[in-house]
Amino acid sequence: MSYPEAVDALVRSAAASGVEISLKPPQGESTTFCEQVFGRPLAAAIAAHGYPHDAELPWIVEDLYLYGPDELSDRQAGYRSDAGEGRPSAGWDATQFVIADWAANPVTIAQDGVIHYARHGTGAWMYTRIVSDLPTFFLLLAAWLDYMRDKAGALYDDNFEIPDAIRADIRSKVVSMVDEADQDAACRFLLGEF
Numbered sequence: 001m002s003y004p005e006a007v008d009a010l011v012r013s014a015a016a017s018g019v020e021i022s023l024k025p026p027q028g029e030s031t032t033f034c035e036q037v038f039g040r041p042l043a044a045a046i047a048a049h050g051y052p053h054d055a056e057l058p059w060i061v062e063d064l065y066l067y068g069p070d071e072l073s074d075r076q077a078g079y080r081s082d083a084g085e086g087r088p089s090a091g092w093d094a095t096q097f098v099i100a101d102w103a104a105n106p107v108t109i110a111q112d113g114v115i116h117y118a119r120h121g122t123g124a125w126m127y128t129r130i131v132s133d134l135p136t137f138f139l140l141l142a143a144w145l146d147y148m149r150d151k152a153g154a155l156y157d158d159n160f161e162i163p164d165a166i167r168a169d170i171r172s173k174v175v176s177m178v179d180e181a182d183q184d185a186a187c188r189f190l191l192g193e194f
Contacts, residue, residue, distance in 0.1 A: 001135050001136075001139060002045070002135065003042060003045040003046065003049065003134065003135050004045065004048075004049040005135070006134070006135035006136070006138040006139050006142075007023065007049060007050070007051070007052065007135075007138050009138065009139055009142040010052065010138040010139070010141050010142045010145075011023065011052075012142070013141075013142035013143075013145040013146050013149075014055070014057065014142075014145055016145075016146070016149060017058070017145045017146075017148070017149045019055075019056070019057060019058065019145070021052050021053075021055045021066075022050075022052075022053050022054070023049065023050025023051060023052060023053065024050050024051060024053035024068055024069060024070070025046065025047050025048070025049075025050050025051070025069065026043075026046065026047060026051065026069035026070065027069075027070065029073070030069045030070045030072065030073065031043075031047065033072055033073045034046055034047070034051075034069055034072065036097075037072060037097040037099070037109060038109065038113075038134065039111070039113065042113070042134060046069065051068065051069045052066045052068065053068035053069070053070075054068055055068075057141060057144075057145065058145075058148060059102050059192070060155075060190070060191055060192040061103065061192060062102060062103045063102070064100055064101070064102045064107075064141075065100055065101055065102070066099065066100045067098070067099055067100060067101075072097070072098075072099065075098055075101075076097065076098055079092060079098045079106050079108075080092050080094070080096070080097070080098065091124055091125050092125055093110075093125065093127060095110050095111045095112075096108040096109070096110055096116065096118075096125075096127060097109055097110075099115075099134075102192070103192075104120050105117065105118065105119050105120055105194070106118050106120070107130070107137075108127065109134060110127075113132070113133045113134065114129055114131070114132055114133070115129070115130045115131045115132075115133070115134065115136075115137045116128055116129055116130060117130050117185075117189045117194060119194050128185050128188075128189075128194060129182055129185060130178075130182060130185055130186050130189050131178050131179070131182055131186060132178075132179055132182065136177065136178060139177055140174070140175065140177070140178060140186060140190075143173070143174045143175075143177065144174055144190050147170065147173055147174045162191060167187065167191075170187055170190065170191075171183060171187055174187075174190065175187050175190070
């Protein structure tokens with residue numbers, strides 16, 4: 001699926017869930033940074049169609065924040081670079097750019113376009129592949145919003161655990177569009193189980 005189709009699907013799913021997502025093209029210096037983050041072809045599609053701006057998606061516990069094109073550069077601080085001095089962070093993979101976070105756990109895009117998730121505070125950055133590209137990531141988020149809306153948040157049993165039947169339902173209804181090799185990681189990402 002193309003970038004415009006995927007981001008439009010995310011906007012529609014968000015609106016149906018009561019979450020407003022506006023699309024904004026990068027401007028000024030953020031245009032150059034977007035090319036560095038996304039690569040020229042995807043950055044051109046983003047410039048033509050827009051990118052989610054100030055998007056907060058309801059998540060399993062806290063919201064998932066998608067950084068807008070004008071804040072991508074600043075949001076690298078604390079991950080790619082030291083927040084105080086701006087030096088590169090020790091142990092951070094320089095091919096990874098932060099595009100979102102959930103509870104300060106970064107979602108990154110690598111220079112090859114693959115989307116990863118990492119957990120902060122573990123002493124070392126370990127990147128887990130979630131999906132193959134940004135359009136698939138946006139489709140995954142759209143499917144997750146649709147699922148959460150249909151379930152009305154009823155994911156847990158009486159012991160505050162997610163039953164196997166719900167996990168199977170999520171795999172079939174939400175992560176089925178993800179490459180088979182990435183489905184386990186995508187499911188764990190959605191459920192905050194990293």
